[in-house]
Amino acid sequence: xxxxxxxxxxxxxxxxxxxxxxxxxxxxxxxxxxxxxxxxxxxxxxxxxxxxxxxxxxxxxxxxxxxxxxxxxxxxxxxxxxxxxxxxxxxxxxxxxxxxxxxxxxxxxxxxxxxxxxxxxxxxxxxxxxxxxxxxxxxxxxxxxxxxxxxxxxxxxxxxxxxxxxxxxxxxxxxxxx
Amino acid sequence: xxxxxxxxxxxxxxxxxxxxxxxxxxxxxxxxxxxxxxxxxxxxxxxxxxxxxxxxxxxxxxxxxxxxxxxxxxxxxxxxxxxxxxxxxxxxxxxxxxxxxxxxxxxxxxxxxxxxxxxxxxxxxxxxxxxxxxxxxxxxxxxxxxxxxxxxxxxxxxxxxxxxxxxxxxxxxxxxxxxxxxxxxxxxxxxxxxxxxxxxxxxx
Numbered sequence: 001x002x003x004x005x006x007x008x009x010x011x012x013x014x015x016x017x018x019x020x021x022x023x024x025x026x027x028x029x030x031x032x033x034x035x036x037x038x039x040x041x042x043x044x045x046x047x048x049x050x051x052x053x054x055x056x057x058x059x060x061x062x063x064x065x066x067x068x069x070x071x072x073x074x075x076x077x078x079x080x081x082x083x084x085x086x087x088x089x090x091x092x093x094x095x096x097x098x099x100x101x102x103x104x105x106x107x108x109x110x111x112x113x114x115x116x117x118x119x120x121x122x123x124x125x126x127x128x129x130x131x132x133x134x135x136x137x138x139x140x141x142x143x144x145x146x147x148x149x150x151x152x153x154x155x156x157x158x159x160x161x162x163x164x165x166x167x168x169x170x171x172x173x174x175x176x177x178x
Numbered sequence: 179x180x181x182x183x184x185x186x187x188x189x190x191x192x193x194x195x196x197x198x199x200x201x202x203x204x205x206x207x208x209x210x211x212x213x214x215x216x217x218x219x220x221x222x223x224x225x226x227x228x229x230x231x232x233x234x235x236x237x238x239x240x241x242x243x244x245x246x247x248x249x250x251x252x253x254x255x256x257x258x259x260x261x262x263x264x265x266x267x268x269x270x271x272x273x274x275x276x277x278x279x280x281x282x283x284x285x286x287x288x289x290x291x292x293x294x295x296x297x298x299x300x301x302x303x304x305x306x307x308x309x310x311x312x313x314x315x316x317x318x319x320x321x322x323x324x325x326x327x328x329x330x331x332x333x334x335x336x337x338x339x340x341x342x343x344x345x346x347x348x349x350x351x352x353x354x355x356x357x358x359x360x361x362x363x364x365x366x367x368x369x370x371x372x373x374x375x376x377x378x379x380x381x382x
Contacts, residue, residue, distance in 0.1 A: 041208060050231075051232065052233075053230070054230065136352070137350055137351060138351040143224065
């Protein structure tokens, strides 16, 4: 490769000797390859690790009386329906009409409601209730939990897949997402 | 007077040492990289922006996909201890060779009755035979709950630590299938678990 002949060309008038083969091997290509492989193995070992999303669900057998009542006005309920649609409403079920949205818009709604609750109550955190219905996929559930993390909702969301009220079911049927 | 000639030096560098070092590192990385067991159940995990890495000790991973549930216990010693306990529970005797082979099995999804057969198969046969129909989760024959329970005891006994339960669900899996598994976990008072997702770029 980039090797210059520095051996001096003074061979005139001498006997022609059998040429000695250079024993040096050019290792550049080999080193290139080795480093490429090193990089590959370094990256794959540390980057292939999957990510864990910690989820806590309410204890089912917990019958203690110290359950806190949620303030309806500070609660946003998100229903996960089929076809990647969500329905959300603020406050009590049945009193306010739920909005049907796609996952692309839900983040804005969460942020809006978070701000509204904080403004109305002097900085209190919004309470989120997530209700995955039978039409939702696992991805929807992960997505909504991810949205909560992105919108920095600090209070732990209540994941409730047991008590989906009739009013909620009716609405979702009407909207065609159950 | 002739000009002083600048001595020409060879531009080639001796690469031997560099080559040695790079291959040493290469060997190290190849050896430390754990060979990934092929997943018998093909799941596409959803992505999230969470940053927490999955720990690789004291864990049980439940894979859910196509309505089937597979279970993977992390750690050879835990696997073998769990197998002993399960054998005791269901009255199946496992030979030392079977224990040894089960110690290196990745995720599995067979009813315990055909586990012996499953263990003795080679990797190819396992996928071809169609023996892996998932671990039974019916209320009358809830082997999954038993597996989780026994592996938790094994982890508690051997490592003196609580076992983390992770759920690896297929993105398209319907929520009720996931709920069924979560309900089994909640029956055992596991109210906290991790969902395994792949990394996603920061969303703003």
